[in-house]
Amino acid sequence: MLCALGAVVITIGIVVSLIGEAFRFFARVNVFDFIFGLNWAPHTLESGEEIGFGAIPLFTGTALITLIAMAVAVPCGVMVAVYLSEYASPKIRQTLKPLLETLAGIPTLVYGFFAVATLGPLIRDVAGFFNLSIASESALCAGLVMGVMILPYMSSLCEDALHSLPTTLREGSMGLGATPSETIIRVLLPAIFPSLMAAFLLSLSRAIGETMIVVMAAGLAANLSFNPFEAVTTVTVQIVSLLTGDQAFDNAKTLAAFGLGFVLFILTLFLNILALYGVKRYQRIYG
Amino acid sequence: MDIKIDVKHLNLFYAEKQALHDVSISLQSHQTTALIGPSGCGKSSFLRCLNRMNDIIPSARCEGQVILDGEDIYARSVDVVEVRTRVGMVFQKPNPFPRSIFENVAYGPRIHGLFKSKADLNDIVEGSLTRAALFNEVKDRLHQPATRLSGGQQQRLCIARAIAVNPEVILMDEPCSALDPIATAKVEELIDDLREKFTIVIVTHNLQQAARVSQKTAFFHSGYLVEEGETGALFTTPQDERTQGYITGRYG
Ligand SMILES: Nc1ncnc2c1ncn2[C@@H]1O[C@H](COP(=O)(O)OP(=O)(O)OP(=O)(O)O)[C@@H](O)[C@H]1O
Ligand SMILES: [Mg+2]
Numbered sequence: 001m002l003c004a005l006g007a008v009v010i011t012i013g014i015v016v017s018l019i020g021e022a023f024r025f026f027a028r029v030n031v032f033d034f035i036f037g038l039n040w041a042p043h044t045l046e047s048g049e050e051i052g053f054g055a056i057p058l059f060t061g062t063a064l065i066t067l068i069a070m071a072v073a074v075p076c077g078v079m080v081a082v083y084l085s086e087y088a089s090p091k092i093r094q095t096l097k098p099l100l101e102t103l104a105g106i107p108t109l110v111y112g113f114f115a116v117a118t119l120g121p122l123i124r125d126v127a128g129f130f131n132l133s134i135a136s137e138s139a140l141c142a143g144l145v146m147g148v149m150i151l152p153y154m155s156s157l158c159e160d161a162l163h164s165l166p167t168t169l170r171e172g173s174m175g176l177g178a179t180p181s182e183t184i185i186r187v188l189l190p191a192i193f194p195s196l197m198a199a200f201l202l203s204l205s206r207a208i209g210e211t212m213i214v215v216m217a218a219g220l221a222a223n224l225s226f227n228p229f230e231a232v233t234t235v236t237v238q239i240v241s242l243l244t245g246d247q248a249f250d251n252a253k254t255l256a257a258f259g260l261g262f263v264l265f266i267l268t269l270f271l272n273i274l275a276l277y278g279v280k281r282y283q284r285i286y287g
Numbered sequence: 288m289d290i291k292i293d294v295k296h297l298n299l300f301y302a303e304k305q306a307l308h309d310v311s312i313s314l315q316s317h318q319t320t321a322l323i324g325p326s327g328c329g330k331s332s333f334l335r336c337l338n339r340m341n342d343i344i345p346s347a348r349c350e351g352q353v354i355l356d357g358e359d360i361y362a363r364s365v366d367v368v369e370v371r372t373r374v375g376m377v378f379q380k381p382n383p384f385p386r387s388i389f390e391n392v393a394y395g396p397r398i399h400g401l402f403k404s405k406a407d408l409n410d411i412v413e414g415s416l417t418r419a420a421l422f423n424e425v426k427d428r429l430h431q432p433a434t435r436l437s438g439g440q441q442q443r444l445c446i447a448r449a450i451a452v453n454p455e456v457i458l459m460d461e462p463c464s465a466l467d468p469i470a471t472a473k474v475e476e477l478i479d480d481l482r483e484k485f486t487i488v489i490v491t492h493n494l495q496q497a498a499r500v501s502q503k504t505a506f507f508h509s510g511y512l513v514e515e516g517e518t519g520a521l522f523t524t525p526q527d528e529r530t531q532g533y534i535t536g537r538y539g
Binding site: 089166168169171172173174175176177178179182186187190191 | 338369371380382383385386398445448449
């Protein structure tokens, strides 16, 4: 009881301080300039004017990398889950599943290093072979590696959900002459929709929040671009880079980190509410 | 009367354990055959051999022949999907899919492409629900979740779902064990109607039920088919003393 209360108090404290700092920032930089500005190069002019606080390139960078990561993690994760739960023999399942779960425990620094040292140069070389030039720092590289990083979350949650479905559901479908794949696509996956949604959300928030891989593999350059072959940067990366260094704490640059954090907070909150609503609605229909 | 399914020397193993021993029986078209016997004697196992449902269990292995209309369903050339389309199954516990009532019945026709137009599909769904004596109860809420129906309605929905693919044989494993007497009576009535069109095999623990719905009865005991014959004769003048013991309630 006390612990729960403690957790609630701490959460409220974090949110309040985040909002407080964010408002100090918005007192200096116009909210609309911040949210809709296209140029991210935060600095203060001699005249005291704060410019270059346009956050759009950061959000597009986050969106691009997250999209690539989810495009890897969701289909692969679901397929891995389906394989483990429906096709693999118990022995293979018992070996592979813990192995996959250890993947989730690898520090993201290691993934980042893999991206920089192996995948980045590989993408560059492959592109070079086709006479394209791609920097070894690219959204593609960061997104792919991030996708591999979050894949175990996706697959593990889906596998648990599939595995807990009653055999009678499978038998009902097979008894009507459905093949195993028809059963999976038309009965089992729809039946675990709420869990799929939860797994999707967890993966999404991991992808949005991930910083290390992006710093290492996609760079710090705030390009407004949807080209996956270019270097981009993300919200979280910029938060880190704004807060590192020895600046005064009431500097606009430092406060911008809270502004970014605040917007990110609102966005993820909104996503969660949306997903919760979706699951509720689904359960109301099919519960 | 023609023979619909001819089972010859069927043995079934779960890993090393033998669950059925040399079972031979002929099932007549348009008749209901009841399978009775004490718990664990292999009734469900036998039933599941008839549409190769045991294929799903990795440890299960089966020997012998199950001849459906002259063709052994265990022959290598036979497609298991086709077998299960021709031989449908209703399970002990109602197991509707977590989707709407309509989609539950439409599921089979959809995967087998049994309709040409949306109107066609509507007809199949309505016809199947009507034949399962459920349509009047659900006609206003076809698009509501099937899981919200009562147990008895769910079981009739599962029967509707099975007949929607137009099978030739319907296997029922204790279809009334989760139902109250009124729902049971409805399902029994239904079984009697369905017999005109389908061949029915039903497992039941309720001897009165076996007597009411079936023309033939087969008595199983610890993996052996002990005795089979006309239902009336088997209940009044059983040949084997184990059968006699079971139907007079001395054990089982
Ligand atoms: N999947 C399985 N793996 C191993 N053994 C099994 C399996 N299914 C059934 N058996 C065994 O086969 C025997 C026959 O079981 P079966 O389910 O056919 O009995 P039943 O006559 O249907 O019993 P009940 O009336 O209780 O449903 C039992 O001894 C049971 O333990
Ligand atoms: Mg049984």
